[in-house]
Structure formats: structure tokens, C-alpha cells
Amino acid sequence: MSAAVAGESAPRISTAYQNWRRFSRNPTAVIGSAIVVIVLAAALLAPLIAPYPDHVGAVVNFRARHLPPSARYWFGTDNVGRDIFTRVLFGYRISLLLAAVVLGAAVPLGATLGLIAGYFGGWAEIVIMRLTDVALAIPPLVMALAVTAVLTPNLVHAMLAIAALWWTWHTRLIFSITRTLRTQEFVEAARTLGASPFHILFRELLPNCASAILVKTSLDFGFVILIGAALSYLGLGVQPPTPDLGTMVANGADFLPDRWWESLLPGAAILFVALGFNLLGDGLRDLFDVESVR
Amino acid sequence: MEFLYFLIRRALWSALVLIGLSIVIFTIARVMPGDPARLAMGPRASQEQVDDLRRKMGLDRPLVEQYQHFIAGLSRGDLGLSFLTKRPVNDDIAETFAATFELVLSTITLAFLVGIPLGVVAAANKDGWIDNLVRLIAIFGAVTPSFLLALLLQVFAGYVLHVLPTTGRFSPDAPIPHSVTGLLTIDTLIAGNFAGFADAFKHLLLPSLALSAATVGQIARITRSSMIDVAKQDYIEAARAFGVPGRVRMFKYMLRPAFVPPLTILGLEFASLLGNAFVVELVFSWPGMASYGVRSILQKDLNAVMGVVMISGLFFVLVNLTIDVLVGVVDPRVRIRGERA
Numbered sequence: 001m002s003a004a005v006a007g008e009s010a011p012r013i014s015t016a017y018q019n020w021r022r023f024s025r026n027p028t029a030v031i032g033s034a035i036v037v038i039v040l041a042a043a044l045l046a047p048l049i050a051p052y053p054d055h056v057g058a059v060v061n062f063r064a065r066h067l068p069p070s071a072r073y074w075f076g077t078d079n080v081g082r083d084i085f086t087r088v089l090f091g092y093r094i095s096l097l098l099a100a101v102v103l104g105a106a107v108p109l110g111a112t113l114g115l116i117a118g119y120f121g122g123w124a125e126i127v128i129m130r131l132t133d134v135a136l137a138i139p140p141l142v143m144a145l146a147v148t149a150v151l152t153p154n155l156v157h158a159m160l161a162i163a164a165l166w167w168t169w170h171t172r173l174i175f176s177i178t179r180t181l182r183t184q185e186f187v188e189a190a191r192t193l194g195a196s197p198f199h200i201l202f203r204e205l206l207p208n209c210a211s212a213i214l215v216k217t218s219l220d221f222g223f224v225i226l227i228g229a230a231l232s233y234l235g236l237g238v239q240p241p242t243p244d245l246g247t248m249v250a251n252g253a254d255f256l257p258d259r260w261w262e263s264l265l266p267g268a269a270i271l272f273v274a275l276g277f278n279l280l281g282d283g284l285r286d287l288f289d290v291e292s293v294r
Numbered sequence: 295m296e297f298l299y300f301l302i303r304r305a306l307w308s309a310l311v312l313i314g315l316s317i318v319i320f321t322i323a324r325v326m327p328g329d330p331a332r333l334a335m336g337p338r339a340s341q342e343q344v345d346d347l348r349r350k351m352g353l354d355r356p357l358v359e360q361y362q363h364f365i366a367g368l369s370r371g372d373l374g375l376s377f378l379t380k381r382p383v384n385d386d387i388a389e390t391f392a393a394t395f396e397l398v399l400s401t402i403t404l405a406f407l408v409g410i411p412l413g414v415v416a417a418a419n420k421d422g423w424i425d426n427l428v429r430l431i432a433i434f435g436a437v438t439p440s441f442l443l444a445l446l447l448q449v450f451a452g453y454v455l456h457v458l459p460t461t462g463r464f465s466p467d468a469p470i471p472h473s474v475t476g477l478l479t480i481d482t483l484i485a486g487n488f489a490g491f492a493d494a495f496k497h498l499l500l501p502s503l504a505l506s507a508a509t510v511g512q513i514a515r516i517t518r519s520s521m522i523d524v525a526k527q528d529y530i531e532a533a534r535a536f537g538v539p540g541r542v543r544m545f546k547y548m549l550r551p552a553f554v555p556p557l558t559i560l561g562l563e564f565a566s567l568l569g570n571a572f573v574v575e576l577v578f579s580w581p582g583m584a585s586y587g588v589r590s591i592l593q594k595d596l597n598a599v600m601g602v603v604m605i606s607g608l609f610f611v612l613v614n615l616t617i618d619v620l621v622g623v624v625d626p627r628v629r630i631r632g633e634r635a
Binding site (some may be wrong): 257278 | 307310311312314315318319322323347371433434436437438439440441442444445449453562566568569570572573576587588591596599602603606607610611
């Protein structure tokens with residue numbers, strides 16, 4: 001389905017431009033990427049744009065406790081008088097960092113294992129895929145709870161625990177793609193020409209999985225952020241006074257419903273970023289036509 | 295017959311999964327720092343007392359021997375003693391598991407009761423406003439943190455509606471029947487106690503609603519896309535050519551095969567459903583495994599932690615075996631060929 005219909009004087013349209021055109025006409029993808037860009041900018045520029053950068057720490061300002069949202073405090077203030085908007089901006093840094101580290105570890109690992117299992121089959125497939133079955137049977141949140149609690153609860157341990165299970169989804173995905181690709185002619189050809197298994201895995205097969213990985217990773221960004229938020233909601237993630245969205249919801253929940261802004265606005269901020277990555281992934285899925293990726 | 299072999303094969307793999315899980319959780323519990331005996335005795339106990347407890351719990355033995363002991367216990371269905379409550383972990387978990395089971399079961403029921411019709415309606419009105427609405431529900435269901443939704447429902451019910459209870463499993467003054475299944479809604483019905491049933495059901499409603507949001511959306515989306523796929527099949531086209539009316543085509547010929555993918559998805563996603571149940575249980579003070587699990591995790595009550603994770607894994611495996619059977623019931627091809635398509 002080429003987007004360019006050949007007119008009399010139509011110039012040659014590059015693939016990148018075609019992709020961009022299809023992307024920009026997909027409302028889901030555009031809204032999603034806009035949200036992602038806003039959140040990324042907010043997180044990166046937080047020290048510059050936050051109205052009260054010092055409210056990140058253990059600042060106490062009792063005169064400004066529990067103030068509702070206003071022109072001065074956009075999201076209101078919390079129970080010790082800190083600006084919630086500032087803390088949300090800095091909270092995004094933690095959320096994005098968590099997701100980036102988890103996926104930075106889990107995606108390459110999961111994809112490599114999936115490639116190996118799918119291409120070699122046999123024992124490699126049995127061992128790797130049974131291992132994923134074991135990992136799939138453990139609820140990630142429960143695993144993260146167990147690991148963070150047995151160690152001390154902090155950000156690094158939370159990331160470790162989530163990454164320890166997250167690779168399985170990518171392994172399954174890449175395995176199912178690779179398995180159908182392994183008998184195709186271009187792989188046969190590479191093998192006949194004497195290409196090494198390494199070359200076949202990473203230069204022949206991996207590029208064919210790239211769009212699926214991209215879509216899955218985008219969707220995962222939202223889901224990992226949600227799990228991280230749930231962990232810190234339970235008090236097992238980032239420790240105070242570092243601003244964290246899940247912790248803010250948990251603390252603010254004590255003051256519901258009268259002081260709704262203290263929990264609901266940070267909660268909405270979590271929803272916002274998860275929504276952005278989800279819509280972006282959804283749009284990319286349409287764009288690359290990889291319906292099977294969830 | 296083929297189907298029976300298929301089920302036996304799946305059951306054997308499940309056993310293997312559980313053994314793998316036991317190794318993983320044993321490693322986490324034993325290799326990580328922190329002395330469970332010291333924690334159980336408290337900081338004021340003397341070193342001899344702590345050492346004594348360590349010997350009693352077998353913590354001074356080599357790791358392999360400890361694992362053998364753990365596995366031997368598991369195969370007898372014995373999860374060991376809780377360091378904290380000084381009771382068998384079995385008893386503690388048995389008390390709390392029924393509550394979690396009831397919550398999860400009602401969530402799945404709700405998800406299918408709402409998700410399947412939504413998916414069917416969306417598929418029938420493909421690209422119409424209903425389809426877009428269902429898509430929106432699915433997206434928001436997936437991206438709303440379960441604790442946020444739970445809090446919102448709780449506040450809405452508690453401060454606006456004043457009809458539904460917002461914490462616990464039953465009212466303090468409600469007559470609670472003798473436990474048969476441990477599921478209050480079912481026990482009250484068995485006892486013919488309709489007031490008690492209404493009470494238990496009302497308590498169940500909000501937590502199930504909060505927990506089911508993500509699953510409802512997913513089931514609706516999957517049902518939609520599988521209905522659309524099935525509609526392209528030749529036999530549906532043939533049915534249309536024969537003049538079979540749309541409604542009959544849809545409910546008699548399309549819905550049944552379209553039912554399989556949502557079931558499969560539920561099996562895959564069950565672990566994360568169980569994880570979310572932990573969060574929702576805490577918000578609604580639901581006396582399930584979550585509060586027990588989180589408490590034992592915080593107190594480093596290792597046998598209890600291992601028990602909770604093993605039971606979660608067992609639950610996951612059993613749900614997936616049940617789904618295998620259900621898929622066989624729905625899809626005769628699976629029954630005959632003895633494997634999933």
C-alpha cells in the first residue's frame with residue numbers, strides 16, 4: 001500500500017518520507033508521540049522549568065500546607081507544603097529512568113535469547129522457552145515485592161526485580177518471529193554462503209524483528225512505569241524524600257476526598273505518561289503492520 | 295484421546311514449571327542477605343537462642359540439603375512454619391487464599407461478561423463510534439494504575455454513592471455462614487442466606503471492578519479482532535451466500551471460534567492480574583494473600599514469602615490448565631489434533 005500515487009510529474013518520494021506521512025496521518029501515533037515528547041521534555045528540563053526546584057528534597061513549609069491548585073501552585077501543595085507540580089516533574093525523571101534501565105537490560109537479553117531459541121531450535125529452544133514459562137508464572141509485581149523486601153527497598157533493587165522477569169515477553173515475541181523466518185530463503189542463502197551463526201542471528205534475523213521490538217518496547221515503557229508506580233505505592237520503590245509519582249499517590253490518599261489534588265493529580269500524571277507510550281506503540285503497530293504484537 | 299495426551303503433556307510441563315519456580319524462589323530466599331532467625335527472635339535474643347532457632351529451622355545445613363528439605367515439604371503439601379506467626383504457612387495461606395481466589399474469580403467473570411459483548415459489538419460496528427469507544431475503554435483500562443482506579447472507586451462509592459461498602463469482605467454484623475468453599479458469595483448461597491449473599495456480593499463488587507478494568511479492555515480488543523478475522527473465513531462467506539441471517543452467523547458460527555483467543559490471553563496475562571490483585575486488595579483492605587504476603591515480605595518471613603510465591607505460581611499453572619481444557623471444549627480442532635492452533 002504505497003502512499004504515493006504516481007502522478008505525471010510526481011517526484012520520487014523517499015521511504016522515510018512515506019513512513020512519516022503515514023505516521024503523521026495516524027492520530028493515535030501523533031497524540032501518543034506528542035505526550036511522550038512532552039513528558040520527556042518535562043523530565044529532562046525539570047530543574048529549569050520547575051517553579052520550586054528546592055521542593056524536591058525534604059523541605060517543610062507549613063504555611064503552605066494542603067493548598068488547592070492555584071496560579072501559584074498549579075497542582076496544589078502536599079501535607080508539608082511542597083509544590084506538587086514540581087514534584088511531578090521530578091517524579092517523571094524517576095519513572096522514565098526506571099523504565100529505561102529495565103528495558104535497556106531486558107530487551108537485548110530477551111531478544112537475544114528469542115533469536116537463539118528460534119533459530120537453533122532443539123535443546124536451546126527447550127531450555128530457553130521452558131525458562132520463560134517459569135518466569136511467566138511469577139507475577140512481576142510479587143517478584144519485585146519479594147526481591148525489594150529481602151534486599152532493602154530502593155530504586156536499583158526495584159529495577160533489578162522487574163528486569164529479572166521482563167525479558168520473557170521479548171523472548172516469546174522474537175522466538176515466534178524467528179521460528180517462521182529460520183527456513184526462509186535469505187537465511188538459507190546466508191548459511192550457504194558460509195555466514196557465521198552470529199551473522200545470521202544479528203545481521204539477517206534481528207533486522208526483521210526490529211519493528212516488532214520497537215512496538216513492544218514502546219508499549220512496555222508504559223507498563224514498566226505502571227509497575228514501578230505500583231511498587232512505590234506499596235512503599236517498596238524509591239524512598240522519600242525523592243519525589244516519586246506512586247509514593248505521592250499513596251501519601252495523598254490519606255487526604256481524600258477533600259484534598260483530592262494531592263493523590264489524584266500525581267495519579268493522573270502516571271496515567272498520562274502510560275497513555276502516551278501506549279498510544280505511540282499502538283500507532284507504530286499500525287504503521288509497521290505488526291498486528292500480533294501486544 | 296489425542297486431547298487427553300495433550301492435557302497430560304501440558305500437566306507435566308506445568309509440574310516442571312513449578313519445580314523451576316521452586317528453585318528460583320528458594321535461591322532468592324536463601325541467597326539474599328538478612329538472617330531470618332535473628333529477625334524472628336528479635337534484637338534482644340541472645341546469640342545462642344538465635345543459633346538454636348537456626349538449627350531448628352535447618353538454616354545451618356548446606357543449601358542443597360535445605361532445598362531437598364523444602365522440596366520434600368512441598369511434595370507433601372507442607373510449606374513449613376512461619377517464623378513470624380509461629381503457625382504452619384499452610385494454615386495462614388489457606389485462610390487468606392480463599393479471599394484472593396474469590397476476588398480473582400469474580401474479576402474474570404466480570405471481565406468476560408463485559409469484555410466479550412463489547413468486543414462483539416465493536417466488531418459488528420467496525421470503525422463506527424461504538425468501535426472507537428471500545429478502543430478508548432481498552433486503552434484507558436490498560437494505562438490506568440490499578441491503585442488509582444481502586445482509590446477513585448472507593449472515594450466515589452464512599453463519599454458520593456453511600457451505597458456500596460468500601461473495605462473488607464463482609465459487614466461486621468452480617469451473619470457469616472460455616473465455611474464450605476471459603477468463597478463467601480457461594481457459602482452464603484449454599485446456606486440459603488440471601489442477606490449474607492447480598493452483603494458479600496456488595497463487598498466484592500468494587501474490588502472486582504477495579505481489578506477487571508485492564509482485563510475487560512484486553513478481552514474486548516481481542517474478541518473484536520478475532521471476530522473480524524473469523525468473519526473473513528470462507529465458511530462464513532458461504533453461510534452468507536446461503537442466506538444465513540447476520541445475527542445467526544454472528545452468534546452461532548463466529549462467536550465460538552472467536553472465543554479462543556480471549557481465553558488464551560487470559561492465561562498469559564493471569565500473572566499480572568494476580569499481581570494487580572495484591573495492590574487492589576491493599577486499597578480495599580481485602581483480607582487476601584496480598585496483605586499476608588506484603589507483611590511477611592516486610593518482616594522477612596521467608597517460609598511465608600516462599601509459600602505465597604509458590605501458591606501464586608500454582609494458581610497460575612492451574613488456571614492455565616483449566617484454560618487448556620476450556621479451549622478444547624470450545625474448539626473441536628484442538629480436541630482432535632491434540633494441540634493448540
